[in-house]
Amino acid sequence: MGKEGCKKISQASAMEQVERNLARRRRREQRFRRLSFSAVVLSLGFLVLLFASIILNGWSAFLRTDILLDVHFDSEVLDVNSLVNANYGKLVKQAMRERLPEVTSRQDKREMYRLVSSGASYKLQEMVVADPTLIGTTVSMWLPADDLTDMLLKGKIERETPEEERAMSDKQIQWINRLVAQGCMELHFNTTFFQAGDSREPELAGIRGAVMGSLFTLLVTLLLSFPVAVATAIYLEEFAPKNKWTDLVEVNINNLAAVPSIVFGLLGLAVFLNFFGMPRSSPLVGGLVLSLMTLPTIIIASRASLQAVPPSIREAALGVGASKMQTVFHHVIPLAMPGMMTGTIIGLSRALGETAPLLMIGMVAFIVDVPGSITDPATGLPVQIFLWADSPERAFVERTSAAILVLLTILTSMNGLAVYLRMKFERRW
């Protein structure tokens, strides 16, 4: 009797204890959940902040101020025999004088000419060289305005600041107001940004050179690293004997994935440039260096996806008489391919965002001409962002953000492709 009561009491107290503990345990779990949830919210918040600031800064770079001018292609200025060297600036100035006829004094005229970009005369030159029959005619066209005019129209130069502290004079603002009122100055979609290479004049600068440079570089990287990495992974996973040597290779591959990218740049400088004498600043060398960097990433991903193929498939293939090679190439690789491709795309998108190794091989450079092959001098998108971020002209601030937006778009779509491939071809056993 006494014994039983004792047991009952101890049971009850145990229950009590459990219940007490239970409340504490629940509280703990609640706390942990709340903390982890707030961590997610915080990181999302920062991401939103980052994107918002980039988009807010950058969207205006997709618009550019243009001035409508009636350009008279004066046959006296344009000598048919030397169209390249003719004074196109004079034509632009003349058109500006006609647009604002009230400006007469020398000093004022000089200020007025500053409203239009120096790129206007390049455009005229291009047009005349392409079509000399224009000489003698008058064409009304939109020509780019100077970056300061552009900044004023976009509200990045404040009109309220006193004249002596402002980059534009009161007179210039007055003229701009008149041109806007007449409909001769408007914001248009900035096609130059997508069609031109780099420039020191913000209104003429574009990302095409950098995008093409990045594309060529990635092409070389893909062509080199994908076959090599996949072959390595297949050999190590399916054919290689397990011994000290293969272990060593495996450890080294994993270590290579953790090597800082600047080291690969130094290697590229020493081997590809100095030893092989390949051309400096070319996407070829950039691609070679970046493929060294992406190789371990792709090898590791490919090996993981080969490991994920169940052994029963290999055994079944061998069982019906397939050779080792047939087993691997007919059955294992097709099943592992989605994983390999995902790894490749992720490796490539890492390579796309890389600047440090390119610094060593001369791809951090001012290059105006859009590269046409893998041996032309080129830069990459992240390098272009770096160079613009360091430029003194204020109009480059928005262009920097716009270039970041383009880079992010490309990266997001590459990663999206990786996710899509995985979803589409992934098989579960």
Next chain:
Amino acid sequence: MQGEKWENFTEEKGMQGEKMKKALLMAACMLLASDVWASGRDYVSLVGSSTVYPFATTVAERFGKTSSFKTPKIESTGSGGGMKLFCAGTGIDTPDITNCSRRIKKSEYESCMSNGVKKMTEIKIGYDGIVIASSKKATRFSLTKKDIYLALARSVPDPKGSKTFVDNPYTTWKEVNPALPDIKIEVMGPPPTSGTRDAFDELAMQGGCKTFPWVKALKKTDKEQFKAVCQALREDGAYIEAGENDNLIIQKLGANPDSLGIFGFSYLDQNFDKIQGSIVDGVAPDFDNIADGSYSISRPLYMYVKNAHVGVVPGMEEFLAEFTSDRAWGDEGYLAEKGLIPMPAEERAQVGKTVKELAPLQL
């Protein structure tokens, strides 16, 4: 269903195999092409200082757009890095021209000579002022070089008057000079790898150092120590190395009006609605004062040309002619618009003559 999928996979694998073969072939072709690429370069290649970069690129772009030659390629490697590449030897895989925000050093000249770069022409292209700027929201500083030295040096002459050096004890500007405001010393500037820093150390810090007669005397007796005490900047947080990005310094000045920033004149020129240059020794850092030499923290900028490449690389002479033309580096030229301070007309004429003759530099 299952069978179909399997077939798809094997088919895809076949295509992948084809692609792989193509890729390998292309890679092989590229390696074979390696002999071809060394044969010629049809554009001028420049390397060097990030201070000269905005000016050199402007000329290069104009040159590319208005001539029949390709646009020169310009790498921003820093003055020292550029010299190293430039002096590596002659041949089209080395740069033709290097930009420098200081004069070539004796050691660099010798390294050039020993690597076969026997003849180079020195071109002085203009001046750049180094400004000590603050936000427009703050009151404008009026400093002397002595103030700058006392505020930023790691060790300063004993404030009590003995002829020894002590660790920099000053925390506010007022302690340095009673005429200055009572705010914490906080200056952002370039790291030691920068040419701007070299020039700042030499012109502002040494200049301030020499205002102490007994320290000036030290220069004659112990040059090493003189350099060490006059050029070492403090590392206790009053001087902040802000990296090479001058735009970042300007943004930080806006956020913290009590701080000062050190950078090249072109950044002040582009942002003069936001920041103001401090007056140094009674002179404000504006275009005219730097041009006539009355603003004392200014330095000449240089270009070095490899004479052996002139006539070999197409467009060299023409590019140099564009750079030294009046519309580029003249008083009203487009480089002045970008913030380069032009040389006086006689000096331009003299340097222009050197460029035409390609008179080799003798050190």
